Amino acid sequence: MKFLIVFVALFALALAAPAEEVSILKSESDVGPDSYKYIYETSNGISAAEQGVLHKAGTENEAISVQGSYKFVGDDGVTYEVSYIADENGFQPQGAHLPVAPEA
8 A cells, every 4th residue: 555655646746747748648557455556657758567466465474575667758868767676675676777786
């Protein structure tokens, strides 16, 4: 549920930008008791998709694992894309513009 709140907050922030008129080209979501997924795309080049699954529901080790991606056009005109996994190992983003941690 907290991911849905974050998504709505980010979406509202994107829509609040006064620079240009932006329309929603695509918006789909499916929320169930043990999983969710959403996808959206706007006319200004912003898009995102995410899905999450609840593991070990009702146990002390209950956890959610999430996979997703988002894309936007920066002020420099470059399209930035990030894909990520968030699970028991933390948030793990990947993108051509992101630094890579050195191997241990």
